[in-house]
Amino acid sequence: MRDACRSIELDLSAWMDGELSVARAETVRSHVEACRACSAEQQMLAGVGSTLRRWDAAETRYLATNAFRSRVLEQIGAPASAAGSSAAGAPDRRGRLVLVRAAAAAVVVVATGAAVAMALPRGIGDDAERIARLEAQLQELTGRAETGPDGAVAVPSTSTPIDVARLEDWQPVVTPAEDTAALGGDTAPAEGVERALPEAWEEHEDRWIVGDSFPALDEFRRRERDLRFRADVRRRLAAGANVSPERPTTDRPAGGPLASYLGGLRVSEGTFAPYAQVQVWPIESDAPEGVVDAPLTASEALREKSLEVTESARGGAVLVENSDRRGRAVMLLAGDVLHGGRRDRVVAEDVILAAGQRRQVRSVATGDARRSRRRYSRSDGMAPVGVRALLAAGAGEAAIDGVVEAALPWLGAAGGNGLDAVYGNDELLRRADSYVSRFTSRLDRPRVVGFAVAAGGDLLGVEVFGDHDTFDALSRRALRSYVLEALARPRLEGSTPGREVVTAALTASHRATRDDQTAFVDTAANLRGYGLLESGHVHHAIVFTDRSVAPGAASAAAARGAAGALPTAPGTVVDDEPGTENGPGRGDESGGTGLSSGSER
Amino acid sequence: MDSDERLMQRVASGDLPAFRLLMERWEAAAKRYAYRVFGDYQSAEDAAQETFVRLYRAAGRYQPTAKFSTYFYTVLGNLCRDRLRATRRRTARGEVTEDAFVIDELVAGPEARRPDRRAEAAEDRALVRRVVAELPEKLMRAVSLREFEGLAYQEIADVMDANLGEVKTWIHRGRKKLAHRLRAVMAEEERT
Structure with missing residues (x-):
């Protein structure tokens, strides 16, 4: 040297x-x-x-957990209720004391003209059923109000009186920024509150909340969103019959079978606990039961040798044939991963395949090449929902590879080979399935036809099927694709959205679906989706949000030539690098969504 | 939003919500750091837990002139070092037969649908883990704080009670040793 x-x-x-x-x-x-x-x-x-x-x-992919914090608090001798209290060893009666004082604080805040949001203090649990009923009632009312005629939102009449008095029981949460604006002072409201009841309020980042009311900040934020929704309903009720819509999503009323189907969906009533920052809401429908047997999934059909999938001479496609002797249909969904062939493939369109039917199905190659294999022998699952969202946006092989590569290290499958690394990693699949198992009981109800999933503060998507039986056949497989997406993210940020976010997504999707179209985009609401229909019957529909693809993964996709972020404008074809095997959206009859209705049965 | 330093001051006056918030912010970092030291999820969890207990109990002695991150990694680093030494002593006395860093079965699971690929990935991870664990403690701590926690050299110097020149040397030597060891081990693996 x-x-x-x-x-x-x-x-x-x-x-x-x-x-x-x-x-x-x-x-x-x-x-x-x-x-x-x-x-x-x-x-x-x-x-x-x-x-x-x-x-x-x-x-070292760790998530912060309440259980960990509880163990530490226990070890330092904090009382069990200390999760939200502000002083170690404070007597239990403090919670009750705060309620009384918080009520007084509400008077202080309202009297000073501060803007307030509604909050739910501790102690409300004894009336939980009543609250849940009221919540469902209000939610239904709001859903109906938003679909009023002529673009105007009208509050409909209801046979059940709204329990407005109960709404008044909720106590205020003070938002300093809003208070400051209302009062023209710097910190006057908080000081006012503190002066009145210094021990009743606690500062949590940018919020002041009623002390001892919430076990955790996350819980508080979730509640806060719920309560904003309720406050909105109150405002509507107080305003009378007609309220202007805040954001019209379409110029004309929605129509067609997919729009009707989406319009009839709702989040199931009840309280659903998230698990490790992943939340799953059951989605119900009043649509009549399906008239045919539930179709076979790709996995079942390949396992039972009812489906033959081979390499196609046409690039970017596989040849599929349903040879089921019992006459059952096979449903292939965009995102199904097919193992075999010269390279593994991800199905890029939804297809219902009747018994005896044979056709080309668009697909995107993934992973390394093999020597001289033509057949696809199995399908272990679906791609993470971010990949599915990109497929819906018309992304091709390079973009999908980019997203998969970005996800693999976080999935603990680094160094692997495309999606095969995910489905060859038993430990990862066990972990994903442990999440799925947490949510299956809430989905096992007759009217439940789908779910909405959030990871951290992001709504990943809403996925529904034509009837409960079809959903039942596909729910675990589909849900795992959302869990994998959640696990593939470096960290889950933000608290779980409230159910009103799901309701809003369903409403926007309903309104954005026009006439007989099977795909829709709402750029204002940052949604896009599509349906798989057959003779007016919706077999499957999915709604992606702009958070379906993780921002980092979207960048990786963009670097590989895809637009990445969702949604893209209708008709936009997200192009791939020249010379890649698959032409995303090329020759696509679905208007550039990358998906066709597949109703060729 | 309250800074970590302000939260620690509030913790010193027995403010549990402030302590909870601090845990929310630093829990994952504590576990990650400890995992790198022990290579064992359970040990990492225990060490992180004990760190927060120590932080709470010692909050009264915390001087807000020091950055919280410095204080945090000092407490955590010392605790991990003490536990690691204790483990090594017990191992030397024959009380512990397991290598503290052998955790493949926890990371990878017993069954494999694709044994070749799974084993390969697990082997790679185990190899890196082994090489990191073989580094002298100071080098390992300095490299970890830089590579994984993104601390500035001065912060690392504060955490490790060293001067900037020492930190610079430790990080450089640590990286070089890792590079040579990884290369050697990989070559050895290929030969076998």
Whole structure:
């Protein structure tokens, strides 16, 4: 090693980390550029960094949990109720005391003209059923109000009186920013509240909340969203019959079977607990039961050898044939992963395949190539929902590969081969299935035909099927694709959205679906989706949001030539790199959604 | 939004919600750091838990002039170091037969649909884990704080009670050792 190199060497790491002075950094940079040995050394060190970070991402994916915090609190001798209290060892009666004081605080806040949101204080649990009924009633009312005639939103009449008095029981949450604006002061409302009842309020980041009312900030935020919804209903009720819509999503009323189907969906009543920052809401429908047997899934059909899938001479497609002897249909869904062939493939369109039917189905290749295999032998599951969302946006092989590669380290499947790395990782699948199992009992109800899933604060999507039996056949498989998406994210941020977010997504989807179209986009609501219909019957429908694809993954997809973020405008075809095997959306009869109705039965 | 330093001051006066908020912000970081030291999820969880207990109990001694991150990694780092030494002592006395870093079965699970690929990925992870664990403690701590926690050199110096020159040397030597060891181990693996 030359003397010049020796003097540089010790500073190489510090230079790479941006820890040198400007002058010294320039000296090191110019030396490294000129010296082959030091340049190689620098690349070697950089390689170590990336190896370590990949390893770290695969091994240390931790989520913050309430259970952990509870154990620590227990160990320091905090009372069980300390989850939301502000003083260790405070007597249990403090919760009740706060209720009384919070009510007084409400008077203070309202009297000073501060803007308030409604909050649900501790102690309401004794009337939980009544609250749940009221919530469902209000939600239904709001849903109907938003679908009023002529673009105007009217509050409909209801045979059951709204329990407005009960709404008044909720206590206020003070939002300093709003209060400040209302009062023209800097911190006057908070100070006012503090002056009146210093121990009744606690500061939580940018919020003041009633002390001891919520076990956790996450819970508070979830509640807060619910309560904003209720406050909105109150405002509507108080305003009378006609209220202007805040954001019309379409110029004309929705129509057609898909729109009707989406319009009849609702979130099931009841309270549903999230698990590890993943929330699943059951979606119900009053639509009549399906008149045919539930179709076979790709997995079942391949396992039973009722479906033959082979490589197609046409690029970007596979040849499928339903040879089921019992005459059952097979449903292939966009996102189904097919293992085999020269390369594994992800199905890129929804298809119902009648017994005896044979056709080409669009698909996107994934993973490494194999030698001379034509048949596809199994389908272990579906791609993470972010991939499915990109398929719906017309993304092709390169974009899908980009998203999958970005996801693999977080899934603990680093170093693998495309989606096969996901489905070859038993530990990951066990973990995903443990999530799915948490939610299956809430989905096992006769009217439930689908679900909505959120990860952290992001609504990943809503997926529904034509009837409960079909949903039952496909629910675990579909739900796992959402769980995989959640697990593939570096971290889940934000608290779980309230059910009103799902209701809003359903309403927007309903309104955005026109006439007999089977795909829809609502750019204002950041939604897009499609349905698989056959003779006016909806077999399957899915709604993606702009959060279906993780921002990081969207960037990875964009880097590979896809637009990435959802939704794209109607008719937009997200193009791929030239020369790749699949032409996303090319020759696509569905107007660029990347999906066709597939109603060729 | 309250800074971590402000939250610690509130914790010192027995403010449990402030402590909860602090845990929400730092829980994952604590577990990740401890996992890198122990290579064992349960040990990492225990160490993270004990760290927060220590932070709570020592909150009264916390000086807001120091960055919370510095204080946090100092407490956590010391605790992990003590536990690791205790484990090694017990191992030396024959009380513990397991290698603290051998956790493949926890990470990968017993059955494999694709044994070749799964084993390969698990082996790669185990290899990196082994090489990281073999680093001298100071080098490992300095590299971890830089690579994984993104601390600035001065912060690392504060956490490790060292000067900037030492930190610079530790990080560079740590990376070099890792590079050479990884290369050597991989070459050895290929030969076998």
